[in-house]
Amino acid sequence: MSATRTETPVTTASNEPTDVTGPVGSARSERLSALVQQHGALAVLVLVSIIASFSFDSFATGDNVSNMATGSAFLAIVALGMTFVIITGGIDLSVGSLFALGGVLAAWGSRHGTLVALLLPLVVCGLIGVVNGLLVARSRLAPFIVTLAAMLGARGLMLAITDEGANTYLIGKGSFLAELGQGTTLGVGNPVWIMLALFVAGAVVLRRTRFGQHVYAVGGNEDAAALMGAPVARTKIVVYTLSGVLAGLAGALNAAWLASGVTILGNGMELDAISAVVIGGTLLTGGLGYVSGSLVGVLLLKVIQNIINQIGSLDSSYQLVVSGAFLALVVVAQTWLGRRRQLM
Numbered sequence: 001m002s003a004t005r006t007e008t009p010v011t012t013a014s015n016e017p018t019d020v021t022g023p024v025g026s027a028r029s030e031r032l033s034a035l036v037q038q039h040g041a042l043a044v045l046v047l048v049s050i051i052a053s054f055s056f057d058s059f060a061t062g063d064n065v066s067n068m069a070t071g072s073a074f075l076a077i078v079a080l081g082m083t084f085v086i087i088t089g090g091i092d093l094s095v096g097s098l099f100a101l102g103g104v105l106a107a108w109g110s111r112h113g114t115l116v117a118l119l120l121p122l123v124v125c126g127l128i129g130v131v132n133g134l135l136v137a138r139s140r141l142a143p144f145i146v147t148l149a150a151m152l153g154a155r156g157l158m159l160a161i162t163d164e165g166a167n168t169y170l171i172g173k174g175s176f177l178a179e180l181g182q183g184t185t186l187g188v189g190n191p192v193w194i195m196l197a198l199f200v201a202g203a204v205v206l207r208r209t210r211f212g213q214h215v216y217a218v219g220g221n222e223d224a225a226a227l228m229g230a231p232v233a234r235t236k237i238v239v240y241t242l243s244g245v246l247a248g249l250a251g252a253l254n255a256a257w258l259a260s261g262v263t264i265l266g267n268g269m270e271l272d273a274i275s276a277v278v279i280g281g282t283l284l285t286g287g288l289g290y291v292s293g294s295l296v297g298v299l300l301l302k303v304i305q306n307i308i309n310q311i312g313s314l315d316s317s318y319q320l321v322v323s324g325a326f327l328a329l330v331v332v333a334q335t336w337l338g339r340r341r342q343l344m
Contacts, residue, residue, distance in 0.1 A: 040333070041279050041293060045300045052303065056310040066189065068302050070257070073191040074099075075272055076298040077250040080202050081243030082273040083294045087206075088239050089219045089286025090136060090143040093270045095247040097154035098125045100266035102251025104158050106177070107169035107261030114176045121248035128154055129244020133237030151270070158263060165263040171256060181256025191253045198246070203291040215239060219286025275327045276301055284331065 053060040078095050085092045102121035109117040128150055135146045159165060171178050183190045206212040214235045217225035226232050255261045278284055279300060280293025304322050 039281075041281060041296045041300055041330075045296055045303065048300070048303055048307070052307050052310070056307070059306065059310060064306070066187075068299075068306055069192045070189040072298050072302040073189070073195040074250045074254045074257075075269065075276065075301075076195050076295055077198060077253070078247050078269060079273045079276045079294045079298050080198055080291065081239075081246035082270075082277050083202070083280075083282055083289055083291055084206070084215060084239040085143075085243050086274070086277050086282050086284060087215050087219045087286055087289040088236055089222070090236065090239070091147060091274070092132065092240065092243045093144065093147040094128065094132065094150035094154055095243060095273055096266040096269035096271075097151045097158065098128060098244055098247035098266075099251040099254070099269050100263060101125060101154045101158040101161075102248035103255035103258075103265060104161055104169065104251075104261035104263060105248070106252035106255045107171050108161060110169070110171045110175065110177050114180075117171075117177050118252060121252045122245050125154075125248025125251075126241055126245040129241040129247075130237065132244065133240030136240060137233035137236035162261070162263050168263070169261045171259045171261075173259065177252075177256045178259055181253050182259070191257060194253065199291055199295055206289075206291055211235070211238070216287060219283075219288070221287070272301065272323070275323055278327060279330050 049059075058064055078099060082092055082095060102125050105121040105124055106117045109120040132143075132146050132150050135141045136143050162168070171181075180190055180194075185193055206215065214225065214230045214232075217228065217230045218232050218235050222232055251266070254265065276297035277289070277294045278297070280290060280295070280297035282289030282293060301323055308318050308322070
């Protein structure tokens with residue numbers, strides 16, 4: 001008869017769980033990854049601004065900060081519309097041309113009053129956005145091709161209005177439109193206040209409305225969103241229309257700021273807007289994004305540009321190098337964080 005052998009479990013001196021890779025550790029890692037993705041650009045912006053403030057005497061002055069804020073407002077308005085488009089999994093390459101077209105239309109329309117000057121770019125650029133949305137949503141064409149065609153078409157329309165750039169329409173000093181672009185309220189440029197109001201409205205729409213939920217759902221999984229009853233096609237049409245309207249508005253405000261419709265503006269602006277949105281934490285694949293992050297991305301690009309100008313010995317091409325490096329780094333980080341969260 002064999003004796004029954006019993007094994008006693010080995011216990012450690014501590015009663016704390018020793019497996020840090022369990023549910024608790026995974027939850028912490030996931031929260032940390034989400035925090036880095038949402039606020040990483042803000043941390044970089046604060047750090048770079050502090051270093052620049054100690055390195056350059058004129059960086060933190062009131063005039064320089066005011067100029068940076070006003071100069072950022074126009075790109076930020078364009079990036080706001082781009083944020084909605086990218087969250088749905090799309091892209092809009094036409095915003096740079098729509099920006100230039102909006103400025104020319106505003107300057108041309110200012111001869112017929114402020115109302116025409118403001119409404120004309122919004123309506124025309126909005127209609128181009130509607131066409132983009134219809135082709136992407138209803139015809140199921142690739143957003144890259146559709147908006148590339150719109151970019152060329154809008155640029156051609158702008159050149160036709162200005163006789164291939166030979167005519168530059170001016171905005172009269174003292175008009176309400178000029179005051180809208182050049183005036184200040186409480187020491188801050190009016191374009192900055194308009195941009196902030198639009199961002200607050202955009203954040204509320206994206207986070208607190210059913211339409212915002214549809215935007216995230218379409219970008220996350222279009223088929224699942226359709227099964228849940230989300231109006232996929234209508235959502236896409238609305239976001240591309242919104243992108244066109246905001247690009248036209250930004251162009252009109254920029255023309256008011258410069259007191260003229262300059263035809264050479266907007267080249268490459270679509271890439272700046274995409275870079276700012278992605279740097280701010282919005283996934284290029286869609287389904288995740290933050291309006292506030294896009295604003296931080298714009299400010300970070302503007303601060304980098306200002307630092308290069310402060311150095312003096314570097315030309316503006318270095319801004320493109322640094323911006324490209326930032327964008328590549330952010331995309332790599334987003335990919336790594338996305339894979340890490342999938343494994344949890």
